[in-house]
Amino acid sequence: MTTPPVSHVELRPGAYADSVTLLQVSRAVQGLDGVLAAQVAMATALNIEVLTEMGFEVPAEATTNDMVVALRLTDADALAAALSGVDQALRDANRRVEGSTEVAPSRTTASALRGAPGAVVVVSVPGSSALVEAMDALDAGSDVMIFSDNVPVEQEVALKRTAADRGLLVMGPDCGTAVVGGLGLGFANVVSPGPVGIVAASGTGCQQLLALLDHAGVGVTSALGVGGRDLSAEVRGVSTREAMRRLDEDPAIELIVVVSKPPADDVAAEITAYADSLATPVELVLLGAGEPDLTAGAEAVLRRLGRDLPAWPVAGGTTSGSGLIRGLFVGGTLKSEAQLIAGTDAGHTFVDFGDDAYTTGRAHPMIDPALRLEHLARAAADLATGVLLLDVVLGHGAEPDPAALLAPAVAAVSQPVVIAVVGTDGDPQDRDRQVRALVEAGAEVHLSNAGATRRALELIGAHA
Amino acid sequence: MSTPEAVVNVGADLLADAVADQAVAVTRVDWRPPMTGTEADLATVAADPLRRTANERALAAMLGVTATLVDVAPASELLGLEPGQFLHAGPPIEWSRASGPLRGALMGGAALEGLVDDPEDAVALFESGANVSLEPCHHRSAVGPMAGVVTPSMWMFVLEDAATGRRTYCSLNEGLGKVLRYGAYGPEVLTRLRWMRDVLGPLLQTAVRASGPVDVTGILTQMLQMGDEAHNRNRAGTLMLLRDLSPAMVTSGMDSADVAEGLRFIGGNDHFFLNLAMPACKLALDAARGIEGSTMVVAMARNGTDFGIQTAGTGDEWFTGPAQVADGLYLGDYGPDDANPDIGDSAITETAGIGGFAMATAPAIVRLVGGSVPDALATTRRMHEITLGENPRWTVPVLEFQGVPSGIDVTRVCRTGILPQINTGMAGAKAGVGQVGAGLVNPPAEIFPKALARLAELTRSRAQ
Numbered sequence: 001m002t003t004p005p006v007s008h009v010e011l012r013p014g015a016y017a018d019s020v021t022l023l024q025v026s027r028a029v030q031g032l033d034g035v036l037a038a039q040v041a042m043a044t045a046l047n048i049e050v051l052t053e054m055g056f057e058v059p060a061e062a063t064t065n066d067m068v069v070a071l072r073l074t075d076a077d078a079l080a081a082a083l084s085g086v087d088q089a090l091r092d093a094n095r096r097v098e099g100s101t102e103v104a105p106s107r108t109t110a111s112a113l114r115g116a117p118g119a120v121v122v123v124s125v126p127g128s129s130a131l132v133e134a135m136d137a138l139d140a141g142s143d144v145m146i147f148s149d150n151v152p153v154e155q156e157v158a159l160k161r162t163a164a165d166r167g168l169l170v171m172g173p174d175c176g177t178a179v180v181g182g183l184g185l186g187f188a189n190v191v192s193p194g195p196v197g198i199v200a201a202s203g204t205g206c207q208q209l210l211a212l213l214d215h216a217g218v219g220v221t222s223a224l225g226v227g228g229r230d231l232s233a234e235v236r237g238v239s240t241r242e243a244m245r246r247l248d249e250d251p252a253i254e255l256i257v258v259v260s261k262p263p264a265d266d267v268a269a270e271i272t273a274y275a276d277s278l279a280t281p282v283e284l285v286l287l288g289a290g291e292p293d294l295t296a297g298a299e300a301v302l303r304r305l306g307r308d309l310p311a312w313p314v315a316g317g318t319t320s321g322s323g324l325i326r327g328l329f330v331g332g333t334l335k336s337e338a339q340l341i342a343g344t345d346a347g348h349t350f351v352d353f354g355d356d357a358y359t360t361g362r363a364h365p366m367i368d369p370a371l372r373l374e375h376l377a378r379a380a381a382d383l384a385t386g387v388l389l390l391d392v393v394l395g396h397g398a399e400p401d402p403a404a405l406l407a408p409a410v411a412a413v414s415q416p417v418v419i420a421v422v423g424t425d426g427d428p429q430d431r432d433r434q435v436r437a438l439v440e441a442g443a444e445v446h447l448s449n450a451g452a453t454r455r456a457l458e459l460i461g462a463h464a
Numbered sequence: 465m466s467t468p469e470a471v472v473n474v475g476a477d478l479l480a481d482a483v484a485d486q487a488v489a490v491t492r493v494d495w496r497p498p499m500t501g502t503e504a505d506l507a508t509v510a511a512d513p514l515r516r517t518a519n520e521r522a523l524a525a526m527l528g529v530t531a532t533l534v535d536v537a538p539a540s541e542l543l544g545l546e547p548g549q550f551l552h553a554g555p556p557i558e559w560s561r562a563s564g565p566l567r568g569a570l571m572g573g574a575a576l577e578g579l580v581d582d583p584e585d586a587v588a589l590f591e592s593g594a595n596v597s598l599e600p601c602h603h604r605s606a607v608g609p610m611a612g613v614v615t616p617s618m619w620m621f622v623l624e625d626a627a628t629g630r631r632t633y634c635s636l637n638e639g640l641g642k643v644l645r646y647g648a649y650g651p652e653v654l655t656r657l658r659w660m661r662d663v664l665g666p667l668l669q670t671a672v673r674a675s676g677p678v679d680v681t682g683i684l685t686q687m688l689q690m691g692d693e694a695h696n697r698n699r700a701g702t703l704m705l706l707r708d709l710s711p712a713m714v715t716s717g718m719d720s721a722d723v724a725e726g727l728r729f730i731g732g733n734d735h736f737f738l739n740l741a742m743p744a745c746k747l748a749l750d751a752a753r754g755i756e757g758s759t760m761v762v763a764m765a766r767n768g769t770d771f772g773i774q775t776a777g778t779g780d781e782w783f784t785g786p787a788q789v790a791d792g793l794y795l796g797d798y799g800p801d802d803a804n805p806d807i808g809d810s811a812i813t814e815t816a817g818i819g820g821f822a823m824a825t826a827p828a829i830v831r832l833v834g835g836s837v838p839d840a841l842a843t844t845r846r847m848h849e850i851t852l853g854e855n856p857r858w859t860v861p862v863l864e865f866q867g868v869p870s871g872i873d874v875t876r877v878c879r880t881g882i883l884p885q886i887n888t889g890m891a892g893a894k895a896g897v898g899q900v901g902a903g904l905v906n907p908p909a910e911i912f913p914k915a916l917a918r919l920a921e922l923t924r925s926r927a928q
Binding site: 103104105106107108109110111112113114115116118119120121122123124125126128129131132133135137139142147148155158159162180181182183184185186188221222246247250367396397428 | 465466467468469470471472473474475476478479480482483485486488489491492493494495496497498503504506507510511513516842845846848849875876879880882
């Protein structure tokens with residue numbers, strides 16, 4: 001006579017093996033006498049689903065840090081042998097993994113820097129852990145770029161004061177872009193070396209400047225991000241001063257350009273005084289209400305260098321529309337600039353999908369375009385929408401082919417679409433191909449974000 | 465600014481890829497979230513202006529100590545220990561919470577001191593608490609392996625730091641198997657202890673006084689190159705000690721049969737040197753005590769019930785959690801159910817960078833503790849992730865003479881979740897059984913966040 005099969009499910013909190021190993025373990029256990037089915041897996045949602053489908057009941061308290069051992073046996077007597085088979089298989093699997101002579105990667109920045117002394121450190125861990133990793137860099141005498149956002153301002157101050165005491169540079173936090181001696185860090189455009197050095201409190205603002213100067217044939221040797229709060233009353237421009245000092249020491253740099261929102265009043269005086277003490281001239285490009293836009297700033301830089309002003313390129317064209325501007329941006333500074341130029345009184349709206357509100361738990365829109373594409377379709381369906389104003393930011397770190405998804409979405413829109421494509425012809429995405437694809441989809445493409453915004457206003461018959 | 469030659473990336477892989485695409489070497493940190501709930505304390509301690517210098521001082525103080533064996537004498541003389549006073553391993557504990565092996569050792573110790581005739585009678589003595597007191601070895605500048613019980617008549621090694629005159633103490637090693645420190649208290653145990661008191665102690669005293677200080681730190685340097693890790697393997701160290709002391713033992717004028725027995729006992733006890741390695745490590749670590757702001761661990765110790773740590777920056781406070789049962793191999797028919805949780809001050813060796821931390825240099829015993837040679841290499845490398853530096857004197861030939869990982873940093877343990885690896889013997893859980901096996905064990909994870917929280921609290925109070 002036959003007895004009904006017996007099920008056994010147990011959780012092993014804290015036990016861990018990778019999925020490939022556990023697959024091998026499950027297979028090994030399935031081959032044992034008295035075992036009808038066996039599944040040893042980490043209790044991820046997916047695995048619990050699989051186990052449930054196999055007819056096992058996984059305890060509700062299971063978390064992804066628990067290992068589940070689920071066995072179906074011919075009878076209860078087979079349990080002991082099956083469990084020892086599981087343990088044996090896990091041990092065997094571990095033996096192979098642990099027996100590897102490969103050197104495990106470093107687990108902290110401090111440890112990594114022992115093997116790479118003098119390296120520049122790029123930190124993009126969650127904001128709550130950013131100070132700890134960045135402090136490792138400063139302790140080892142390395143400059144650090146902090147890409148992470150959500151770093152408390154008092155931690156920023158602590159890091160920057162420590163760096164200042166040691167002659168080191170903290171770029172960030174929330175620093176998206178830097179070019180250090182020609183090496184792009186974060187989201188950075190490929191530019192030729194040249195006479196300009198930039199200190200930027202804004203990532204996409206810096207990228208716009210890089211792209212415009214590149215078009216004008218002016219190279220940039222270094223562009224040092226300092227984070228959006230550096231010139232605030234709390235932080236007091238500590239990194240801005242250090243970055244200016246570095247650029248001043250570089251004989252290749254003829255003009256230092258500082259790009260920032262207007263500093264806190266007394267900080268502005270300190271920075272101006274510091275700029276005056278340097279051998280290299282300093283051009284301030286201030287962003288915000290009542291200040292010139294980025295394109296005007298680039299023009300001021302060119303004039304200061306005695307260069308001719310080029311015409312900022314425009315590709316394609318579009319018909320006029322009527323209604324409101326819907327600005328959908330991935331660059332925070334680009335969104336702010338457009339909003340300042342167009343104003344919101346008339347009902348125009350501008351959204352930055354790189355804002356924390358949109359990036360919690362998902363990648364930045366310069367990497368993952370899905371959210372903006374969804375909003376694009378929604379805005380296009382809105383009868384009040386007269387023109388769509390977008391940006392596309394190219395360079396290292398950004399989406400490899402933004403037009404691949406954006407161009408079809410643009411083609412599906414009935415309203416006119418104006419896009420600022422911020423990039424250089426050296427960027428890995430092949431800027432000209434991107435522009436071509438967007439133009440073919442019906443968009444009008446500008447290099448200047450300010451130019452694109454003014455064009456959008458013009459298309460709906462308004463004036464800036 | 466010159467182009468960085470190398471970048472360390474911690475966080476998003478995408479940013480590392482962008483650097484690699486520009487043909488610059490990038491080291492990727494295998495970052496994972498820190499131990500649960502430690503982010504804020506980690507940031508506080510990392511930003512402590514005292515921390516870096518304090519840790520440099522603590523490490524340098526530890527590495528700067530040379531321990532020499534200067535004398536051997538009874539605990540009553542050296543520590544003023546009086547009848548009824550018992551020292552034990554680990555953090556403070558009372559009889560009611562004491563584990564089997566600690567109780568067994570205390571019972572044997574009471575019989576050795578003549579407080580009771582039969583060790584079994586000592587139970588009532590300790591339960592009453594009258595005229596007996598328990599105190600950690602660590603509180604008296606001493607360390608004791610396993611149960612670590614020291615009574616007034618036991619002879620102790622005296623180690624001295626010549627530069628400061630500071631001293632530490634440790635009892636003489638009894639050998640393996642049925643011995644007091646593993647909780648055995650049978651007649652053969654007491655007979656051996658009496659012989660050690662009456663013959664071995666005086667013999668060693670005469671020999672050490674005659675031959676002059678023995679450089680214990682120097683022997684450790686050599687034995688680490690001879691396959692000893694100085695916790696579970698002390699064979700080369702023991703023989704080198706014998707080499708240094710045997711001429712003076714022979715010419716001591718003591719009965720030649722006693723001298724021969726002394727030589728035979730030491731030569732036949734591969735662990736004899738452990739009781740010199742331990743106080744040498746304590747002497748080095750004690751030099752780092754009381755350094756405000758330092759996050760370095762200066763003691764790890766177990767009493768068979770609790771595992772405790774002390775740090776350089778938190779004074780004499782113990783941070784404790786439940787001692788774990790070692791994972792390893794068992795003698796004879798013993799199994800995991802027979803083993804007592806981790807016990808002994810011998811983890812002072814790991815605290816100083818040897819023992820489990822120097823596993824790579826002792827491939828001969830990796831099987832004893834249930835591992836493989838690649839495991840041993842990986843273990844030592846992994847310990848570098850949680851330590852402040854390397855010991856330039858104590859090096860590991862197979863790792864290209866890299867110094868042993870030294871100075872456990874509480875913050876790095878919390879950041880990586882990597883726990884110190886300890887090689888250990890296993891005592892029987894029942895009083896009187898003795899040794900049942902040997903294996904690998906870790907501290908309970910929660911004691912590191914506890915110590916971190918206290919360090920953070922002290923940091924915050926200094927900042928006010």
